[in-house]
Amino acid sequence: MTKFSALAQKYGTPLYVYNFDTITQKFSALKEVFKARKSLICFAVKANSNLSVLHHMAHLGAGCDCVSIGEVKRALFAGIPKYKIIFSGVGKRDDEIEEALRNDILMLNLESEEEMKRVEIIAEKLGVVARISIRVNPNIDPKTHPYISTGLHENKFGVDIESAKRMYIHAKNSLSLDPVGIHFHIGSQITEVNPFKEAAEVLANLLRNLKALKIDIKFFDVGGGIGIQYKEEETIALYEYAQSIFSALGGLDVTLVCEPGRYLVGDCGYFLTKVLYEKHNGFKRFVIVDGAMNDLIRPSLYQAYHAIEAEGKEGAEKSVCDVVGPVCESGDFFAKNIELPALEHDDLLVVKSAGAYGFTMSSNYNTRSRVAEVALQNGEDRLIRRRETFEDVIALEKACL
Numbered sequence: 001m002t003k004f005s006a007l008a009q010k011y012g013t014p015l016y017v018y019n020f021d022t023i024t025q026k027f028s029a030l031k032e033v034f035k036a037r038k039s040l041i042c043f044a045v046k047a048n049s050n051l052s053v054l055h056h057m058a059h060l061g062a063g064c065d066c067v068s069i070g071e072v073k074r075a076l077f078a079g080i081p082k083y084k085i086i087f088s089g090v091g092k093r094d095d096e097i098e099e100a101l102r103n104d105i106l107m108l109n110l111e112s113e114e115e116m117k118r119v120e121i122i123a124e125k126l127g128v129v130a131r132i133s134i135r136v137n138p139n140i141d142p143k144t145h146p147y148i149s150t151g152l153h154e155n156k157f158g159v160d161i162e163s164a165k166r167m168y169i170h171a172k173n174s175l176s177l178d179p180v181g182i183h184f185h186i187g188s189q190i191t192e193v194n195p196f197k198e199a200a201e202v203l204a205n206l207l208r209n210l211k212a213l214k215i216d217i218k219f220f221d222v223g224g225g226i227g228i229q230y231k232e233e234e235t236i237a238l239y240e241y242a243q244s245i246f247s248a249l250g251g252l253d254v255t256l257v258c259e260p261g262r263y264l265v266g267d268c269g270y271f272l273t274k275v276l277y278e279k280h281n282g283f284k285r286f287v288i289v290d291g292a293m294n295d296l297i298r299p300s301l302y303q304a305y306h307a308i309e310a311e312g313k314e315g316a317e318k319s320v321c322d323v324v325g326p327v328c329e330s331g332d333f334f335a336k337n338i339e340l341p342a343l344e345h346d347d348l349l350v351v352k353s354a355g356a357y358g359f360t361m362s363s364n365y366n367t368r369s370r371v372a373e374v375a376l377q378n379g380e381d382r383l384i385r386r387r388e389t390f391e392d393v394i395a396l397e398k399a400c401l
């Protein structure tokens with residue numbers, strides 16, 4: 001029996017499995033290329049927010065980049081020190097700002113002048129000084145899927161350079177704001193160094209202007225976005241990536257902050273799903289599995305490719321099929337027109353590179369229970385989130401019936 005078959009038998013399917021040793025390797029590789037400078041790697045919690053994953057990140061020395069107060073609380077609960085937590089996002093509510101300030105996290109990444117005013121008012125009310133960073137939108141094309149491109153003027157994120165300057169000057173003169181950081185995040189699944197290099201150069205120039213105005217920026221935050229290999233795409237040479245940022249920074253004395261999500265956890269994850277039926281309708285071969293778009297939505301939402309392997313069928317003859325789930329949407333598929341061997345009820349399929357934006361984007365659509373998550377570490381496996389029951393799914397409504 002293969003390792004994945006044994007896990008499927010022990011924990012049931014559908015199932016997410018994450019190899020924590022892979023996370024450790026990826027983290028160490030990034031830390032290594034940054035070692036010539038002071039750096040802080042803040043894992044983007046949205047990619048995989050399981051508490052045990054965050055606890056592992058804390059153990060590695062990572063901080064967290066969060067986009068809601070819920071994520072901030074998750075990070076704190078999992079043991080990430082408050083001075084390593086960043087709060088980003090275009091739409092922070094007053095109560096979220098207040099709680100973040102009360103928790104005294106490292107900084108809030110601000111995305112508009114309007115947001116800065118709210119933070120200033122709330123900080124003043126609490127009698128604290130809010131450490132802030134400003135997300136600058138450098139209008140650089142990251143050459144990725146339009147839904148995950150964030151650094152162009154047509155995107156809702158960040159502010160342009162002129163607005164950023166005005167905001168920094170205002171913040172410097174405010175008694176309730178302390179401008180400590182500068183930030184960009186131009187998109188996700190970026191597979192070329194050049195967009196990062198261009199963005200880093202634009203922001204490093206702005207940083208020099210700010211230093212000349214005696215605005216003492218301590219953190220240079222290059223966001224996330226490092227792509228992984230789902231199919232045959234190029235991946236970023238980490239050394240070249242780091243060097244391009246170093247050369248943009250020159251002799252500037254700042255701590256480099258990086259917010260990788262997908263890079264740290266994408267490759268560590270596998271989604272296990274079992275075959276229910278094979279169906280041939282005269283035109284097409286469908287492999288119907290027990291997992292669905294509510295469990296892993298990336299193929300449906302971005303036409304994303306995830307490699308799929310049939311366990312224990314190596315060498316068998318293959319034919320073209322679509323791998324689809326039980327949800328009542330034609331968009332419910334994991335792959336279209338891929339080659340797989342003939343499959344039977346209970347055969348296991350392994351969907352690869354599923355550690356990032358997999359479980360975190362899952363839902364209860366069609367009243368399907370969210371699946372269990374399992375960690376692999378040092379050759380051992382352990383449950384890190386139990387499968388939801390029907391009772392879990394209806395509990396909040398049942399209480400109101």
Ligand SMILES: Cc1ncc(COP(=O)(O)O)c(C=O)c1O
Pocket residue numbers: 044047065088089185187188189223224225226259260261262263356
């Ligand atoms: C502000 C910010 N930082 C970091 C990330 C993580 O991105 P990725 O998973 O591509 O590294 C995101 C998501 O795109 C983000 O919006």
Ligand SMILES: N[C@@H](CCCC[NH3+])C(=O)O
Pocket residue numbers: 046148188189298302356357
């Ligand atoms: N959810 C996207 C990434 C979005 C990044 C968040 N800004 C994906 O699965 O590829």
